Amino acid sequence: MNKVVPAFRGRMTDGGANRPFPKGIETGEFAPWCADAYCERTGTNPAMSFDSVRLVRENELPEEGYRITVEEKGVEVSASCERGAIWGLTTLYLLKDQEGQIPVCRIEDAPAHGHRGLMLDCARHFFSAGEVKKIIEYCTLAKINVLHWHLSDDQGWRIESRQFLLLHETSGSYYTQNEIRQIVEYARRRGMEIIPEIDLPGHTSGILAAYPEYGCRQEKVQLAECGGIYRTILCAGKEDAFTFLDMLLKEVCGLFPSGRFHIGGDEAPKNEWEECPDCRKRMENERHLTADDLQGYFSNRVAGILKKYGKTPVCWDDTLISDLRPEGMAVQYWNIQRAKQLKDFSVKGKFIYSDMFELYLDYPHSMIPLKKIYGSCPKIGKKDFRSSDSFMGMEACLWSEHIETEEELEKHIFPRIYALAENTWSDSKDYSSFLLRLPVLMKKCAEGGAACTPLESCNPKGRVRQSETMAYFLKMNSAMTPEIRAKTVESAKPSREFARRFATQFFRLSDMPLLLKVMKQPK
Numbered sequence: 001m002n003k004v005v006p007a008f009r010g011r012m013t014d015g016g017a018n019r020p021f022p023k024g025i026e027t028g029e030f031a032p033w034c035a036d037a038y039c040e041r042t043g044t045n046p047a048m049s050f051d052s053v054r055l056v057r058e059n060e061l062p063e064e065g066y067r068i069t070v071e072e073k074g075v076e077v078s079a080s081c082e083r084g085a086i087w088g089l090t091t092l093y094l095l096k097d098q099e100g101q102i103p104v105c106r107i108e109d110a111p112a113h114g115h116r117g118l119m120l121d122c123a124r125h126f127f128s129a130g131e132v133k134k135i136i137e138y139c140t141l142a143k144i145n146v147l148h149w150h151l152s153d154d155q156g157w158r159i160e161s162r163q164f165l166l167l168h169e170t171s172g173s174y175y176t177q178n179e180i181r182q183i184v185e186y187a188r189r190r191g192m193e194i195i196p197e198i199d200l201p202g203h204t205s206g207i208l209a210a211y212p213e214y215g216c217r218q219e220k221v222q223l224a225e226c227g228g229i230y231r232t233i234l235c236a237g238k239e240d241a242f243t244f245l246d247m248l249l250k251e252v253c254g255l256f257p258s259g260r261f262h263i264g265g266d267e268a269p270k271n272e273w274e275e276c277p278d279c280r281k282r283m284e285n286e287r288h289l290t291a292d293d294l295q296g297y298f299s300n301r302v303a304g305i306l307k308k309y310g311k312t313p314v315c316w317d318d319t320l321i322s323d324l325r326p327e328g329m330a331v332q333y334w335n336i337q338r339a340k341q342l343k344d345f346s347v348k349g350k351f352i353y354s355d356m357f358e359l360y361l362d363y364p365h366s367m368i369p370l371k372k373i374y375g376s377c378p379k380i381g382k383k384d385f386r387s388s389d390s391f392m393g394m395e396a397c398l399w400s401e402h403i404e405t406e407e408e409l410e411k412h413i414f415p416r417i418y419a420l421a422e423n424t425w426s427d428s429k430d431y432s433s434f435l436l437r438l439p440v441l442m443k444k445c446a447e448g449g450a451a452c453t454p455l456e457s458c459n460p461k462g463r464v465r466q467s468e469t470m471a472y473f474l475k476m477n478s479a480m481t482p483e484i485r486a487k488t489v490e491s492a493k494p495s496r497e498f499a500r501r502f503a504t505q506f507f508r509l510s511d512m513p514l515l516l517k518v519m520k521q522p523k
């Protein structure tokens, strides 16, 4: 049996023999860069012409798909595009055994879904450029093709700006433009697109700590030290704020070749907008908008800016609170309280599935076990969207409010992201077969120094599960001091369905007494 994750969606015909791993590579009609990661991983010398893998362009093969033919006399990887060639070479690398042999075989493979992502929050806690590359390397081994990079939040702005120096200087830890370009290129050579996220108009203390004049109150703003939904918001009434955003987003757009740009839109409290004379004037002048519609107005303005720079917006599902929506936006669905709006939106629009009860990697394994991610299904209410045109794929989200070290970060991502990879690439649901194949990737992680949660801790049960969940809530609760609480707002009152899922997906009935005790712990 082959040991590749994600499982092939097409056929594998095993020739019943092995042959030595090819020593060279000929990229033929393909751009030479698409062999770079393969050469690094395997130690292949591209100049070697004896016994090389041959890349062959075959336009009929599906997007990202590939065919591998391993014969005694030669090895070929066919694909219609660079990414397909990269995935074919990635599979070839994973097929190599300890003795340096690969099976004589023929494999046809192509993904079920085009969006197979990881959202990485480097704003709450900053992770070095080297660490981001490490995450990219071990995600792309499983054909994860999108890194949604969350780069601005209440805790910091993480991009060097050549125009607005105070942005990165105030935040302290940031990526230089050079580092960003290198990371984008590193990801591209591994088949991955990077979509940057600048979260707007809420979660913007990182921006307003440097330039408070673009807020409603125009008062000093402090960087946040802890997670939460802060009242701070960019002003939707002041034209200067949009001029600033235009200049800033132009600069950020120039760093990321992706045609998509995430503009956040989640958890934007309207308290300051309701009180701000400029925002009130805007609401009046724009046909008496509500504060929620003002967010729609704001998103449209930002989308208009992005359009000038060749980008289409992706927004969190919070943007669906208003009927004023950027044209052509994709929605990232995370909160089941927007299920109804998402269903309506999906008649014409496209979405990425990131249900927080199933795909949030910041939660411990006791709350989001490996098996849950493997079995996650893009169901909204009762409707399964897996074969709907509006469903783009899935993204696992790693928020870093409570994740401080590289080791913690890696253990939250690996191996859970591999369950997402198989879920979205293969559409297959053979968890026990997945467990048999998974050790190959976990071994690669171990060899490259990427920490992985051991399999025996990926689906905790009983007391272990309970204590892990309680430890998480205790940590969250004790980080929320009364001072921080005063600056933040509670999430809107949860719907009954949300409360029901929260209680039943994350807890057992027997947890309740302990949970109440944990939540009441003095700070």
Ligand code: ACM
Binding pocket: 266, 267, 316, 334
């Ligand atoms: C989110 O979890 N605030 C998108």
Ligand code: ZN
Binding pocket: 215, 216, 217, 234, 235, 236, 237, 238, 272, 273, 276, 277, 278, 279, 280
């Ligand atoms: Zn305002």
